[in-house]
């Protein structure tokens with residue numbers, strides 16, 4: 001809803017009231033209409049200010065309303081009503097003006113922003129476009145190139161940048177509403193006629209065609225099959241037409257997006273990202289019953305790529321860091337690298353680099369005086385155990401001990417310490433100061449407070465933290481295993497790396513499985529498999545009664561580790577080269593392999609590649625839910641979108657399973673498992689069967705079918 005009062009004698013003040021972000025629900029839209037009527041009909045009122053309750057202008061349309069038929073007045077006429085008002089209307093922007101919120105502000109005749117406010121049109125992240133005139137008014141106000149940038153990236157613009165772009169008229173450090181009221185008084189006698197953005201012509205640009213072509217090309221490349229970014233460009237292109245025609249085009253494009261599965265997927269992802277913050281553990285411990293401990297000082301042990309990124313993320317979150325590395329040369333290199341990462345980051349954010357927040361050490365002693373340690377040494381259990389033993393002896397009581405591991409047993413590490421309840425895994429993703437995902441792994445003895453502290457620290461670092469149980473590979477890497485396996489089996493059966501990658505990239509992954517494997521290095525998994533007892537030079541295709549593909553191992557034995565050696569599943573022009581080219585050697589190698597094992601290459605189609613890779617991955621997701629390793633499908637989906645480049649417009653693997661239809665997924669898995677009975681990951685899991693028998697409920701209802709946590713609190 002919206003509140004109305006008259007202030008300073010002649011200013012009508014309309015306050016949007018819908019906590020926490022004053023989203024434009026039906027009641028708020030109706031409130032704006034009613035309060036505008038009140039202000040315009042009050043003869044004493046000469047000008048109007050629109051602001052948001054509690055220091056937030058408006059977070060946009062109420063996304064929760066998108067899943068049911070719209071009621072109340074539509075936003076487009078509401079904004080038109082504001083713009084066509086005969087009295088000047090000023091938007092007082094505090095906190096955020098996003099999506100429909102910024103569109104409303106664009107309908108006002110003036111915009112005053114607080115210096116800390118953020119403005120943007122992030123609809124593209126919800127699978128939409130700014131459909132309440134934003135795609136038409138923004139380019140008219142700030143020009144096509146700047147509008148295209150803001151609309152297609154969905155990024156938030158600071159008040160300072162908004163002022164530079166001409167998006168706001170004034171920026172203030174003072175009380176924004178008071179300033180807006182003063183401003184409204186000063187323009188009370190002026191006609192708003194010349195301030196109506198819908199009447200502006202689109203600013204001239206010498207080569208608009210080239211601008212649109214360039215952006216469209218970039219957007220298509222980045223979009224990976226997403227419809228919204230492309231529609232955003234098309235909508236802005238329509239801003240060069242007369243306003244009414246542009247609005248009609250915006251409406252048509254929006255209608256297509258609004259009903260698309262992609263918009264549903266991206267809106268699901270928006271809420272899923274927020275839902276994972278409400279974590280729970282099988283013990284019944286929960287986010288709302290556990291207080292995190294504030295971390296002021298942390299230590300990072302091991303300054304390889306991960307340790308450096310983690311140190312930067314901590315410093316940028318305002319935590320004092322001791323960065324430790326025993327190798328002096330590595331320590332010096334790390335210091336230089338971390339300083340330049342901090343400097344670059346600070347420059348991007350327009351702040352001073354917090355170089356004084358970090359100090360360096362070549363020994364473990366400073367661990368005695370920190371609140372939390374993140375161990376980020378090489379992924380080797382023996383080495384990590386040694387570090388945890390040392391930490392246990394050194395740290396003061398209450399210090400949280402975290403391991404940045406991508407899949408090792410957190411319980412084993414905890415058992416090396418005197419305080420297993422303070423041990424959790426913190427699985428960061430590379431580059432750790434950039435990637436948004438953090439898996440927080442609780443062991444069987446981790447205390448709820450340790451989990452809450454790691455989750456909160458992740459949030460402070462700007463990450464989306466997901467609490468997961470302890471098992472080999474946790475959630476993300478555990479699901480990756482059957483996916484990779486299927487890709488290898490497909491090569492054995494007749495596919496090529498190029499074809500498998502092409503199918504997965506067409507689906508929307510940034511990189512197919514083989515290009516990704518070349519980038520991250522084939523040797524990483526090989527070393528882990530060898531540590532698990534993989535015999536050298538052995539190419540058997542059946543291990544412990546199950547199908548096993550030795551292809552990756554055989555490539556590693558040839559020194560083909562991927563990009564870094566210039567050869568892997570593809571060839572590169574030099575070690576470290578990035579352009580993957582098909583390698584005739586690999587074709588020859590695959591043919592010889594098939595002959596050696598009596599395999600006859602068959603024609604494998606697009607559908608089989610997708611189904612075998614993706615359904616095997618989803619099936620593992622159902623097992624993870626069944627095992628209680630993830631609390632709900634949202635957790636898995638957030639991990640896959642943010643950490644494994646699953647296309648956001650497909651929601652995540654569990655959401656996608658629901659979109660495809662659980663019955664179909666089950667049938668196809670049954671079919672493939674019949675064809676390949678020696679591949680256990682293709683055997684449909686019980687939870688999937690249970691859901692199908694229960695009529696394939698929507699993904700939001702799956703938690704009801706999972707085992708309830710046992711409350712021990």
Ligand SMILES: CC/C=C/CC(=O)SCCNC(=O)CCNC(=O)[C@H](O)C(C)(C)COP(=O)(O)OP(=O)(O)OC[C@H]1O[C@@H](n2cnc3c(N)ncnc32)[C@H](O)[C@@H]1OP(=O)(O)O
Nearest residue numbers: 021023059060061062063064075098099100122131132274
């Ligand atoms: C035809 C009309 C078309 C219009 C197009 C639109 O306007 S689409 C909406 C565009 N707006 C956005 O995309 C903004 C989405 N929100 C955010 O980015 C952030 O929430 C925020 C506004 C920057 C605030 O961030 P903060 O970290 O402070 O809080 P949370 O993200 O945790 O949000 C708090 C709760 O508010 C819910 N929420 C936020 N925005 C909306 C919204 N637009 N509609 C409905 N609900 C919203 C959010 O879900 C949180 O609640 P939970 O219960 O925790 O989920």
